[in-house]
Amino acid sequence: MKLLHASLAVSILCCAAPELGAAQNDDDSSMSSNHSFSGNIGLFSDYRFRAISQTYGQPAVQGGFDYAHSGGFYLGTWASNVSGNLYNNGNGMEWDFYGGYKFSPVTALILDLGVYEYVYPGAHFNDERNTRYNNTEIYLGATYAWFSAKYWYAVTDYFGVNEHTYGGYAPIVNHRGDVDSGQALPGDRGDSKGSAYLEVNATFNVAEKTVLGLHAGHLDVANYGELSYTDYKLSLAHDFGWATVTAAAITSDARAKWYRYCDSGGDHCKNPAGSTLVLSLSRAL
Numbered sequence: 655m656k657l658l659h660a661s662l663a664v665s666i667l668c669c670a671a672p673e674l675g676a677a678q679n680d681d682d683s684s685m686s687s688n689h690s691f692s693g694n695i696g697l698f699s700d701y702r703f704r705a706i707s708q709t710y711g712q713p714a715v716q717g718g719f720d721y722a723h724s725g726g727f728y729l730g731t732w733a734s735n736v737s738g739n740l741y742n743n744g745n746g747m748e749w750d751f752y753g754g755y756k757f758s759p760v761t762a763l764i765l766d767l768g769v770y771e772y773v774y775p776g777a778h779f780n781d782e783r784n785t786r787y788n789n790t791e792i793y794l795g796a797t798y799a800w801f802s803a804k805y806w807y808a809v810t811d812y813f814g815v816n817e818h819t820y821g822g823y824a825p826i827v828n829h830r831g832d833v834d835s836g837q838a839l840p841g842d843r844g845d846s847k848g849s850a851y852l853e854v855n856a857t858f859n860v861a862e863k864t865v866l867g868l869h870a871g872h873l874d875v876a877n878y879g880e881l882s883y884t885d886y887k888l889s890l891a892h893d894f895g896w897a898t899v900t901a902a903a904i905t906s907d908a909r910a911k912w913y914r915y916c917d918s919g920g921d922h923c924k925n926p927a928g929s930t931l932v933l934s935l936s937r938a939l
Contacts, residue, residue: 696936744777
């Protein structure tokens with residue numbers, strides 16, 4: 655209704671005073687140029703987050719929407735399906751929200767400050783507190799020409815990791831679902847606030863509308879070093895105009911026993927941290 659009233663008011667001013675109407679149009683054009691909106695949607699053969707499969711090797715549909723102001727401020731939201739094997743009791747969805755500020759202190763260098771919230775509606779651990787998987791991180795990024803780096807810092811427990819959810823956790827050690835109680839995590843480690851992820855990336859135009867991407871990252875889970883690891887990705891993307899097709903080879907040194915999942919019978923186990931090739935089809939909207 656507010657938009658309708660505003661449009662009606664502008665129309666009345668244009669008819670009553672043409673010169674004032676012209677000035678109003680200029681202002682509208684200037685205001686419009688300060689704001690931009692964009693979106694994206696994609697289909698992925700697997701959803702890998704920091705090299706760990708969030709869908710246990712199953713396909714994912716993902717999409718997002720962003721707003722940016724010419725002054726450097728931006729807001730956005732993004733969503734994907736996830737596996738209930740990883741996020742218990744939820745509706746199989748990840749819904750993220752983020753916002754930040756980008757600026758260029760010197761020519762060709764762009765700095766990026768922001769906060770990122772990961773939300774898993776309804777999902778929670780089966781501990782006595784029903785601890786949520788939701789996670790909040792602040793980040794600082796820098797981009798210069800073809801090179802970028804970003805540092806992420808968790809201000810909450812890292813996706814719910816604490817002594818109530820991971821304390822006493824015993825890793826699965828083989829395909830039968832056997833556990834190694836002798837290597838169980840201590841139950842007095844505390845929380846995982848302060849966990850950090852550092853990533854470096856490089857992109858190169860190797861042919862017309864074809865981009866080669868290189869990525870390396872390291873996750874340090876505070877007080878839970880067993881869960882820390884380094885990951886790598888090599889990707890090749892080609893823009894066909896109607897969509898962008900990407901192939902990405904992903905690997906890490908994450909220890910499978912801390913991430914492996916088996917069904918209740920122990921007959922089917924998957925390692926979501928294993929090396930893989932992810933194919934995707936995406937489009938900017």
